[in-house]
Amino acid sequence: MSAVATTYTIADALRLLHEPDEVFEVRIFGVKGAGTVSGYFNDPALAAAAIAGYDGDAEGIYHTVNPVDPALLERAPNRLRENVGKGGCTTDADILRRRWLPVDVDYTRPAKTNATDDEVRAAGVVAKKIRAHLNESGFPNGVLVMSGNGVHLLHRIDLPPDSESRALVKRVLERLAKDFDVPGGAHVDTSVHNPARILKVPGTMVRKGPEQ
Secondary structure, X not given: OOOOOOHHHHHHHHHHHOOOOOOEEEXXXXXXXXXXXXXXXXXXXXXXXXXXXXXXXXXXXXXXXXXXXXXXXXXXXXXXXXXOOHHHOOOHHHEOOEEEEEEEEEEXXXXXXXXXXXXXXXHHHHHHHHHHHHHHOOOOXXXXXXXXXXXXXXXXXXXXXXXXXXXXXXXXXXXXXXXXXXXXXXXXXXXXXXXXXXXXXXXXXXXXXXXX
């Protein structure tokens, strides 16, 4: 498991994945006594500074990769709140546009356990094969991000957040799984097709099992 990233690194990653002034949610799980931690940001530097206070103590730190309704910024403007109820987080209805096609490649292993370095590398090999395939199919070059137990691959798209687009993204993920899954090894998670999907904030630590 890598060391906790610097605030600068996290801010840089958020600037890459979000347009200037775009509103996104940060959501954090697994901090003892804090419940669900959530906040809305349109400033990656402030988001990174807020995240730094939880990095290393949380099971995982996530963000909405697609832009959310700017009105949600009023819930917690550029800050994080603890013990946020389900109604205080982003839903599919709050997403303005699909900007990213998320491909989550993990290694098959029991839940709540950490992947080994070899398993993460195996997931990376599959993700790179998928990226090459999508590039050859006309997609822009994808962004590879370590997810903790695997790799997130993000390709830019431009789709409305409607049921037709959700079905299309689901079909794409299912086809990628069919073509690239390794039995008993790295596989594509076909469940990440909803527009309000949250993914790990790049550069943050994930703790799904005891530290190795």
